[in-house]
Amino acid sequence: MxxxxxxxxxxxxxxxxxxxxxxxxxxxxxxxxxxxxxxxxxxxxxxxxxxxxxxxxxxxxxxxxxxxxxxxxxxxxxxxxxxxxxxxxxxxxxxGVSEGRVRFNLINGYVAQRLLFRRGLERKPVRMGVFRAVWPLLGQRRLLMPLVQRRGIWCFYSKPLITRLARLIGDRSCLEIAAGDGTLSRFLARAGVRIVATDDHSWSDSIEFPESVLRQDARAALRAHAPEVVICSWPPAGNDFERHVFTTESVRLYVVIGSKHRESTGDWAAYERQDGFTMTADDDLGRLVLPPEVEHAVYVFRRRT
Incomplete structure (x- = not known):
């Protein structure tokens, strides 16, 4: 060496x-x-x-x-x-690309931009009717996630998903951990949710963190905000922070947006070890996370009474 x-x-x-x-x-x-x-x-x-x-x-x-x-x-x-x-x-x-640069052609890039983004890489709530009509027509749709994941984007949120999540959270205080660029919190706040977005900013080489995303690791954020509801979108596989959600007394509900495949996301050891919450895979919510080819899943943990 x-x-x-x-x-x-x-x-x-x-x-x-x-x-x-x-x-x-x-x-x-x-x-x-x-x-x-x-x-x-x-x-x-x-x-x-x-x-x-x-x-x-x-x-x-x-x-x-x-x-x-x-x-x-x-x-x-x-x-x-x-x-x-x-x-x-x-x-x-x-x-299907093994060498060279992966990129959209002009038409596919334009349609994907109008369908999923407001401007640049700023995501917008996706209209499901338009998505279902347009998405199958994109011949290069399998290029989308490899292109955006390098910028910390692991999924897109539909308008019905935001509406359903806001209804699930209700008027309870909510904390997003590992919030990345804060997109999900921004959408939920616009839907009336009292939510705080936090992240430890460890992915600063690929994500631009806005001021609205507080620089706090999950454990510190849970202690500081004592939320009733916690939400996390695509937590890294085998992470060491989700376990603190289950030991935070104020938390009544925890919502995880991730993958059907255990090796892709989430601390499954913590999910299975904890006994204070019930765990349900909400298939209806999972179908509202886009694109469908990624096989997203939404897991809902409710504190046992």
């Missing part, structure tokens, strides 16, 4: 490209390739899901801190390499 360990740790925090990682750590790149080849050869769906969940967490969040700093560094290098490979494979499988 050409860099001192401390310099290498700082370098990894800049999220270097796969090619840079492979060049700086060739031995680790060989290990990662061999491991992935063996994983694919075994073709075990559960093992692959477990692998994806594991590499979604930074090395510092995993057990085994008794190892040397160098060993932890190399483990984090291998993790970042694995994530980079998986992202490329998912992009290729989703878009």
């Amino acid at each position: 050409s860099r001192r360990t401390a310099d290498a740790v700082a370098w990894l925090e800049t999220n270097p490209a796969l090619e840079e990682l492979a060049e700086a750590f060739p031995d680790e790149w060989v290990r990662v390739r061999r491991g992935l080849d063996a994983l694919i050869a075994r073709d075990d769906a559960e093992e692959i899901k477990a692998y994806i969940t594991r590499v979604s967490q930074p090395e510092a969040a995993l057990p085994g801190r008794s190892r040397s700093r160098r060993d932890r560094l190399l483990a984090e290098v291998r993790r970042q390499m694995s994530v980079a490979v998986l992202k490329r494979e998912i992009l290729s499988a989703t878009t």
Whole structure:
């Protein structure tokens, strides 16, 4: 390793490209390739899901801190390499583009912009009737999510979804955690919900955080605001903050917008470990999260009486 360990740790925090990682750590790149080849050869769906969940967490969040700093560094290098490979494979499988830049053509880009955005990448509540009529006509619709996810956009919210969520929350105080650019809170506030948007701003390299999104991690936000309702849209898989929702006494309702696939989003260990709330997958609400190809899901947790 050409860099001192401390310099290498700082370098990894800049999220270097796969090619840079492979060049700086060739031995680790060989290990990662061999491991992935063996994983694919075994073709075990559960093992692959477990692998994806594991590499979604930074090395510092995993057990085994008794190892040397160098060993932890190399483990984090291998993790970042694995994530980079998986992202490329998912992009290729989703878009059919394995090389070069992924982009809409002029017509598809114009229609998608008018359908989903107010201006730039500012999302708007989507009219379901128009969406159902126009969306199937877009020949490049599978390119949409790979293009916008790099800017922290994981879904789009329909007008009926916002109406239903506002009705579910009612006049209770509401807190959005991991709010990103605050789009969901902005829509709900316009629908009359008393809501505060918070985020720890850890994704500042890809998300532009407006002043309306308070810089607070989830645990601090829960303590500071003592909300009756909490909402979170696409929490990262295996995150370490959702568990605090279930131990906050003021919370009566928790709504998670995520995926039908456990390995994609949410702290499922916390969901299944807690016993203070009932958990329901609301399929009607899930169908109102767009686009449908992503297989969104909405999970509703209600405190037991």
